[in-house]
Amino acid sequence: MPIDFNNTGSRSEKRAKRRKTNIILNTLIAIVIILILIVGKSIFFSNPKSDPQQTSGQEISKNEEKSSDKEEQSTNENTNNQSDDETQSNSDEEDISSGTIEQEGNEPNVEKVITNPDWKPVGTEQTNGHQSSYDMGSVDWKEKEKAAAYAINISADNMTTWWLRRGDDAENQSILTVSEKGSPDTYEVYVEWVDGQGWKPSVVKKLIENDRR
Template identity: 55%
Template sequence: MPVDFNQRSRSELRAKRRKTNIILNTLIAIVIILILIVGGRIFFGGDNPNEPDVAANPPDSKKIADQEKNDQTKKSLNEENEAPKESEEEPEEKIEKESDEPNVEKVIIDPNWEPVGTEQTNGHQPSYNKGTVDWNEKLKAVSHAVDIPEDNMILWWIEGGEDRQNQAIATVSARGSEDTYRVFIEWVDGEGWKPTEVKKLIQNDKKQ
């Protein structure tokens, strides 16, 4: 039986078209599947390249806490520096006034005078004997009142006040100076002798 070449050619052509269609359909299906996958990731919570990767890089809570603590500390320090310090009171000014008393040029009172301290641990043991503890502490208080070092101070006279046990009056001057002072001191229990008043004399009435 003779072969129909035209029929054979048409069969081969149809076969080739079927294969081509299958390949094309397969490729189209793959493309559609990829589109669906990508679209699903975009529209249903997929990764957004424009957003930070929070899961991969969570915020460091310790660093945040430390930063907040440092900021609070700086704020507190600034507030302390700006706030007035009530505890640091300015010293009161020394008072100097003229006097109508005979032989007294002026009277000096310093509100900042404090007791000079004491080594007398068993109560006050008043003494007007040179070299005793109480005597030496009297001179220390007098020196403090007139701001003359003890080794440069001449003691012209010392006596008891109205309360001889707890008050004393000393007349002193600095070596090489004509300025003479009468210093009043009183005893403060447990704290020592404290200056209360200084009178600058016109003349040294204790100089012999």
């Protein structure tokens, strides 16, 4: 029986082609597996844990921010308290002067006449009846000075009394010529007695010059 060399060559070529195809397929499969591993590794390591130093820095920043907020709040509270104190002080001063009425003087040596319906009695220590006194240093004398100082809005300790005389009602009215220590301004202050409450200023006359010096 004769040998068919053509058929034998055809089978060899088919085996060679099949071998090449298998090699190519295996190579492609290996490449795909490698790509899968690379992508998986990239995804797995894409979210590293937070840096401890960075976390610590964030905590310090938050603490500093809280501390700053507390200091600012404390400063605001102190400022508000100080503002309230100043407002109260100004209010106390305005209580005395807010109702002040000034008129031009029409008497010799009188620059202007000052009245204030809000003036109140200054209180008294005289509990056993009142008797007007013109003795320097007596309780009644000092209470008259207190009323005069109150009328011109100064302290009695910082006031000089140049003259003290009786008013139209000698028992219940007196007139003081006074000025603040170190000041050239001189005032004539009229005070009247209120039973149980003490002396109360009624009229203040600012003098052009001190005629009692």
